[in-house]
Amino acid sequence: MDTYTLVNGISIPRIGYGTWKNLNPKECVNGIKYALELGFKHIDCARVYANEKLVGQGILESGVERKDIFITSKLRNSAHGYEHVRKEVEATLADLNTDYLDLYLIHWPVVAGHQEDWREDNLDTWKAFEELYEEGKLKAIGVSNFSVNHLENLVENARIAPMVNQILIHPGVLLTEEMEYCRKHDILLEAYSPLAPLSVLTKNETFQKIMANHGKSPAQILIRFILELGALPLTKTIHPSRMSENLHVNDFSLTKEEMDFLATWSHPDFTPRDNQKERPPQALDAKI
Template sequence: MDTYTLSNGVRIPVIGYGTWQNDDPAECVQGVVDALNTGFTHIDCARAYANESLVGQGIRESKVPREKLFITGKLRNSAHGYENVKKEVQATLKDLGTDYLDLFLIHWPVVEGHKDDWNKDNLDTWRAFEELYDEGKLKAIGVSNFSIPHLRNLIDNARIKPMVNQILIHPGVLLHEDTIFCREHGILLEGYSPLAPLKVLSKDEAFRKICENHRKSAAQILLRFVIDNGALPLTKTVHRSRMEENIDVLDFSLSPEEMAYLNSWSHPDFTPRDNMNERAPQKLDEVIDSH
């Protein structure tokens, strides 16, 4: 598996398997087993998805050695704050059946009760991230859904800057200024929901031509689009045939003209997320909105 290198030297696979909404126990466990047996080595988890114990079971049943895996976790919105982080990470490690995470992210920048002091809240939360990183329990630390003001707050005031920012990335929602900012500061972008515009784009004549040019599916083109933008796509499916399709994107690249078209494509159904207002707490016993 090809890898990116984070700012601290940690290597991360260029594509990951996401576990959001995998809440059916049998499907979740088998999905992880199939993903790892298909060739995925990066598993993206979150405490809020309420399935970490199932993901851990899938990892164990896959028989893939822990040292060959890259496991990402995320902090629930209700667990912001120095003391809460320590407890949250310990619970995640226990449920996943591991003694360290390869990457841990703040899931959302502005959470309920902290609209007016999100900067202080994130710094207090991040301080615990830094200590757990120093202890080796977290091999890399980062954020999710952060924009430039949220990132600058950590870069300017924290001891360790974020190594990753996981955001929505697909044609139609590209945040060019945020992308440039992250590149300038050595922050790797990960893209969730990269296949969101698949149905709409599949009706687009120019997009269909791109698929024909490479003899690849619409999903494969959208995943490669994220990679060719220097980011890391996260896929999500419980169907092994689609896993095999999704991981088969490392043997081609899109042309500059194709990238320019997809980078400029827009559609009224797709807009960036509002991450400047409060996000409600996430509960472990409910299915929550995407990321």
């Protein structure tokens, strides 16, 4: 699989397999096995997803060597703070049955109890990330859902700048300011939920013409759009046929007119998230 190169020289596969909401044990384990068998090399996890043991089981049963897989996980909101991070990382490593993570992210910039002092909270949390990175337990470190003000706080005050920012990117939600800042500072953009507007866009006449122009599925067009933005799409499905489809997007390119349409398309159902406040509590976060 083609790769991007992070600022520290680490290669990261250009398309990721997401595990959010994969809570059915059989579906989650088999989904990982199918994904790796079909050619995915990049697995995106998070402790709050409450399925990292299942992901680890799927990796083990796949027979694929650990060195051939890029694994990402994320810090729970309730585990912010220097004193909590190491314990949290050790729990994730144990669940995934590995002794290192290829990438570890702060999942959300503003969390409960730190609405006012989020700057200090993120710097305190990030200090532990830096130490674990220097120890080799984390091969790369980054953030998720960070806007420019959150990124500036780390870039300007931390010893090591974030290497990745995982944010919501798809037609209808292009965070232009964040994307420009990340490109300027060599922070790789990862796009979660890249297929979110699929069901709405497939009814659009212009989008239908784009599909016909290339003989590609709606999902393949949307994944290609993310790649041509220079970002890394994180796809999610438990169906092998769709996994295979999502990987086969390197044999065509979108025209400037097609990119412009997708970049300017809007719909009232799709708006950026407000990440300047505490993230709404997740039921799973309280159970781990």
